[in-house]
Amino acid sequence: MANKIEVKDAKVYYGPDLTLKGVSMNIKKNTVTALIGPSGCGKSTFLRLFNRMNDLIDNCRVEGEITIDGVDIYSPKVNVNELRKAVGMVFQKPNPFPKSIYENVAYGLKVNGIKDKYLIEQKVEESLKQAALWDEVKDKLKKSALALSGGQQQRLCIARAMAVSPSVLLMDEPASALDPISTTKIEELIYSLKSSFTILLVTHNMQQATRTSDKTAFFYMGELVEYEDTRQLFTNPKKERTQNYITGRFG
Amino acid sequence: MNLLETELGELKTLLNDMTLLVKGQLEKAITAFYTFDKDLAKEIVKNEKRVNGSELIIDAKCEHILALFNPVAVDLRFVLASIKMVSDLERIGDNAKGIAQFIIRCEKPFDPALVEKFRFREMTDTAMEMLTILSESFESDDTELARTIFSKDELMDDINVAANLVLAEYAQTSQDKEALLQAIYFLSVIRKMERCGDYITNVAEEIIFYVKAKVLRHKRKHIGKKMSEEDNE
Structure with missing residues (x-):
């Protein structure tokens, strides 16, 4: 299977500080990769490389080569808006827009210039179904997204990210603020979505990594310590450092 | 030390204690055999309840650790190995009890000439040596020491196989029906000792599994030597 993402010697500096110390990694298409490690180890910095979210941080400098489908995403020729359409992101805390459920999912399509109402409706339904939310909201699409539960809001955010047909989904602790039932639904969703997307998942929950991912990368102090099935x-x-971390014998 | 480490430490202590208990049971069975001490044999039968009790306590401990602590890597392997080890240790206890029951059932001591022909002394010495090595290698997680058990088990197997021929020859020469019956009991005791050797070997394999993450079950005889070399690299 071909590599969807290739990272060669990626370094990230925040001002003079080297936060990510030369990470290389290949990620196959339609797989889930979990990124684990203690707080401040560089896993979220690494995740944000793929949709160039680090560009928004002052004094941030990126070195190395990162390609998605063979395209260098840090090339000056790359349109960052197009890149972020292809690389969707879901955050730790559900962040729906203060709009209706329907508008939340349709938003990205409209911003991208799609005006065909029928096409938008079709895409909204399809995305909500993919996010396993359709059955719960199909009768109240015009209601405020903020009225949904936390777990439903997070699935709505996933539907919103999927509506613009990305090929890569970045998830930064997507279930850390949710109850166990909602967490299970998000995990089942991640598992089912990998047939359509390549997913990178930052998590502090080891069991979540084991349940949902194909490969796991362990980061420590800006270094990639181990990347394995x-x-x-x-x-x-x-590696001993990996064993110490996952068994809770760290420090 | 975190909570999981404390639990695993307690599990290891329980397994150590059970290994010593089982070793004591087999040692007493061997002594009762040579001395024809029926009281000691009865004590072994009575003590079997303690072995069974240990098994239940260790099973519950493993269940508790799996349910509450979600162990991974070496910790997970240790708990999985413990579940299998406790079952093998309990069976060694069963066999010690079985030997004791033969002693209780027999009317007179086993024929010393037959003890020699069956190489039974060699067998019991080897079994006790294997249990001593097992206890030491488990306590120190020493896989090299655990591996020395395998060749000793092969000796136990050889003695067991040879015992069939010894009995066949004995049956041809012996006219005494009672003596022949006792020789058949003796063969059953040999079978039980051989099974003990197998269970001790299984436990040794589990030590190597949890320490080195290597599965030796069903393939040890073919690749044991090669894997030992890998361990030393």
Whole structure:
């Protein structure tokens, strides 16, 4: 299977500080990759490389080569708005717009110039179905998204990200603010979505990484310590630092 | 030390204690065999309840750790290995009890000439040596030491196989029906000792599994040597 994403010696500086210290990684298409590590290890910085969210941070400088489908996403020729259409993102805290459920999902399509109402309706339904939310909201699409539960709001955000047909989904602790039932739904969703998307998932929840991902990358102090098949990493890690972290014997 | 480490430490202590308990049971069974001490044999039968009780406590401990702590990597392997080890240790206890029951049932001591022909002394010495090594290698997580058990198990197997021929020859020469019956009991005791060797070997394999993440079950004889070399690299 071809590599969807290739990262070669990626370095991220915040001012003079080297936060990500030369990470290289290949990610296959239609897989889920979990990024784990203690707070401040660089996993979220790494995640934000793929939709160039780090560009929004003052004094941030990126080095190295990152390609998606063979295209260098840090090339001056790349339109960042187009890139963010192709690389959707879901954040830790659900952040629906203060609009109706329907408008939340349709928003990205309208911003991208799609005016065909029928096409938008079709895409909204399809995205909500993909996000396993359709059955719960189909009768109240015009109601405010803010009236939904936290778990439903997060699935709405996933539907919103999917509506513009990205090929990569970035998820930054998408279930950390949710109750166990909503968490299970998000995890089932992640598992089912990998047939359509390549997913990168930042999580502090080890069991979530083991349940949902194909591969896991362990970061520590800006370095990629180990990148392995999830089953291998959680049963027999090669590096002692990984073993210490996942078994809770850190520091 | 975090909570999980404390739980795992307690599990290891329980398994250590059970290994020593089972070792004591087998040692007593062997002593009762040579001394024909029926009281000691009865004590072994009575003590079997303690072995069974240990098994239940360790099973519950493993269940508790799996449910509450979600162990991974070496911790997960240790709990999985413990579940299997406790079952094998309990069976060694069962076999010690089985040997004791033969002693209780027999009317007179086993024939010393037959003890020699069956190489039974060699067998019981080897079984006790295997249990001593097992206890030490488990306590120190020493896989190299655990591996030394495998060749000793092969010796136990050889003695067990050879015992069939010894019994066949004995049956041809012996005219005494009671003596022959006792020889058949003796063969059953040998079978039980051989099974103990197998269970001790299984536990040794589990030590290697949780320490080195290597599965030796069903393939040890073919690749044991090669894997030992890999361990040393």
